[in-house]
Amino acid sequence: MHLADEFQSLLTELSDLDHNIINALSVDEINTEEIAALVDKREQLLLSVQSLLxxxxxxTLTEQWRSAIHLTQRVVTMLEEKTKAIGLSLQKLRHGNRSVQQYKKFL
Structure with missing residues (x-):
């Protein structure tokens, strides 16, 4: 396969994976195993892309590469936002648990 064709094929696969990650992060109840598997697969794919680069x-001067970088930034932002939201939820849960323990003292 010609290098340009291989590069294009890898970027298409990368784009598909990114969209799958975005979809997995967009649901109310995320499946962490699914996201971890997708991110692991993405990492392996990026190693192949890096080898071609x-x-x-x-x-790196192609529009496809710039598009891949933009989509990557979007995925990273979504991962950061979801991680932050989960962290806040966990913080609230811990606070609630402490409150329950305080109320149990009165029982």
Whole structure:
């Protein structure tokens, strides 16, 4: 396969994975195992992309690469937001548990 075709194919696969990650993060109750598996698969794919970029640095100048970078930034932002929201929920849960323990003292 020609390098440009292989690069395009990898970026298409990367885009599909990113959309799957975005969809997995968009539901109310996230499946952490599914997201972890998708992120692991994405990491392996990025190693292949990086190998091609090392071989042919001019690929970084393509519109497809810029689009992949933009989508990556979107995924990272969503992951950060979801992580922060889960952290806040956990904080509230812990506070609630402490309140319950205080009330149990009166029983």
């Amino acid at each position: 090392d071989e042919t640095p001019q690929f």
